[in-house]
Amino acid sequence: MTPVSxxxxxxxxxxAPFFKWGVIFYLLSMLALLFFEPSFVxxxxxxxxxLHLFLLGFVMMVIFGAMAQLIPVVLEVGHVVVDVYxxxxxxxxxxxxxxxxxxxxxxxxxxxxxMLVLVAMVIFAFENMATLKKSKLDNLTVSxxxxxxxxxxxxxxxxFFIALGFAGSVNIxxxxxxxxxxxxVLGGYVLLTIMGLSLTLIPMFSLAHGFDExxxxxxxxxxxxxxxxxxxxxxxxxxxxxxxxxxxxxxGVGFYIWQIYIIASLTVRKELDIWAKSMxxxxxxxxxxxxxxxxxxxxxxxxxxxxxxxxxxIGFISSMITGHLYKIVPFLVWFERFAPLVGKEKVPxxxxxxxxxxxxxxxxxxxxxVILGGFGLLFESDILFKAGGSFLFAGAIFLYxxxxxxxxxxx
Numbered sequence: 001m002t003p004v005s006x007x008x009x010x011x012x013x014x015x016a017p018f019f020k021w022g023v024i025f026y027l028l029s030m031l032a033l034l035f036f037e038p039s040f041v042x043x044x045x046x047x048x049x050x051l052h053l054f055l056l057g058f059v060m061m062v063i064f065g066a067m068a069q070l071i072p073v074v075l076e077v078g079h080v081v082v083d084v085y086x087x088x089x090x091x092x093x094x095x096x097x098x099x100x101x102x103x104x105x106x107x108x109x110x111x112x113x114x115m116l117v118l119v120a121m122v123i124f125a126f127e128n129m130a131t132l133k134k135s136k137l138d139n140l141t142v143s144x145x146x147x148x149x150x151x152x153x154x155x156x157x158x159x160f161f162i163a164l165g166f167a168g169s170v171n172i173x174x175x176x177x178x179x180x181x182x183x184x185v186l187g188g189y190v191l192l193t194i195m196g197l198s199l200t201l202i203p204m205f206s207l208a209h210g211f212d213e214x215x216x217x218x219x220x221x222x223x224x225x226x227x228x229x230x231x232x233x234x235x236x237x238x239x240x241x242x243x244x245x246x247x248x249x250x251x252g253v254g255f256y257i258w259q260i261y262i263i264a265s266l267t268v269r270k271e272l273d274i275w276a277k278s279m280x281x282x283x284x285x286x287x288x289x290x291x292x293x294x295x296x297x298x299x300x301x302x303x304x305x306x307x308x309x310x311x312x313x314i315g316f317i318s319s320m321i322t323g324h325l326y327k328i329v330p331f332l333v334w335f336e337r338f339a340p341l342v343g344k345e346k347v348p349x350x351x352x353x354x355x356x357x358x359x360x361x362x363x364x365x366x367x368x369x370v371i372l373g374g375f376g377l378l379f380e381s382d383i384l385f386k387a388g389g390s391f392l393f394a395g396a397i398f399l400y401x402x403x404x405x406x407x408x409x410x411x
Contacts, residue, residue, distance in 0.1 A: 278323025
């Protein structure tokens with residue numbers, strides 16, 4: 001397990017807004033699902049708008065906040081310029097909002113919103129790289145941060161060119177550039193970051209120690225190669241090269257799942273709390289998305305592609321994030337407000353800092369929403385998809401309420 005030091009943690013007032021606004025964007029993206037149909041193509045402007053609302057507003061916002069906290073404590077060095085996160089937050093939030101409005105209503109705003117997001121991510125990536133140079137550690141987490149930040153910059157640059165293409169400023173093949181953009185961001189940054197963070201967080205929260213890391217190292221290398229192959233294939237328009245990249249990615253994810261199974265088999269903590277249930281559902285969704293992904297490669301079925309992306313993004317990535325929020329946020333609040341009181345007065349336990357019934361409702365609604373929505377896409381059933389969206393929105397409301405209570409605990 002990667003060691004974690006608390007000595008370099010940034011203040012809660014810097015981290016908390018990322019989580020708070022990330023959950024607000026999540027709530028809005030789940031609400032927006034109610035206005036979509038289960039039959040579509042990813043080149044549609046309204047679909048692109050929703051994807052950026054969810055991925056930039058929720059996924060990136062929360063990951064940036066988590067990385068701001070975890071990078072220094074894992075690397076055991078302080079941020080080079082920690083105050084840049086006060087700048088990154090509004091740039092990312094306003095930029096994401098402008099891009100969504102651009103996709104939905106006014107294409108002219110796309111390039112301006114894209115520029116703000118680009119600036120936010122460049123600042124984030126370069127500050128992370130500068131912090132990495134201060135550390136003397138050389139482990140998997142360090143390598144993950146290096147590669148994921150590189151792919152992040154690659155993804156956002158291609159995304160910016162796509163925005164210019166939509167606005168009519170440049171002449172590019174949007175369809176091919178879109179594939180390169182999506183894989184660089186989702187596979188190169190999001191997946192690699194989740195792999196790196198989960199190697200630290202999952203063993204820490206499950207109390208698993210002394211496990212072999214061979215599988216995750218293989219997974220890490222394979223995913224890096226897969227993203228590069230798909231990205232190159234997309235740029236040059238070679239479908240066979242992209243298919244090869246997909247297969248390499250599947251094998252990499254397979255090793256990652258095997259690593260998580262090894263960690264789970266060594267866990268000391270057996271309680272199925274909201275975090276544990278979320279992890280089980282997340283990896284169940286990941287396995288299911290791999291199965292449907294294989295069927296897509298064999299059949300080239302558009303509905304199967306939609307189902308694969310749905311269970312990967314909403315089932316796996318979203319559940320990984322929301323589940324960890326119920327661990328990370330209480331810890332940050334406890335460390336900021338109650339750690340100095342240890343030994344002087346009674347302090348709360350971490351599990352006491354969120355409402356268990358509210359968390360249970362969030363999880364149940366979310367699971368139902370993911371499953372119904374996924375099968376709504378598979379069978380192009382408007383009733384199933386709208387039902388799934390409704391359940392997901394209900395779950396998002398409970399998450400929003402729970403986040404506010406966790407952040408306000410002890411004030």
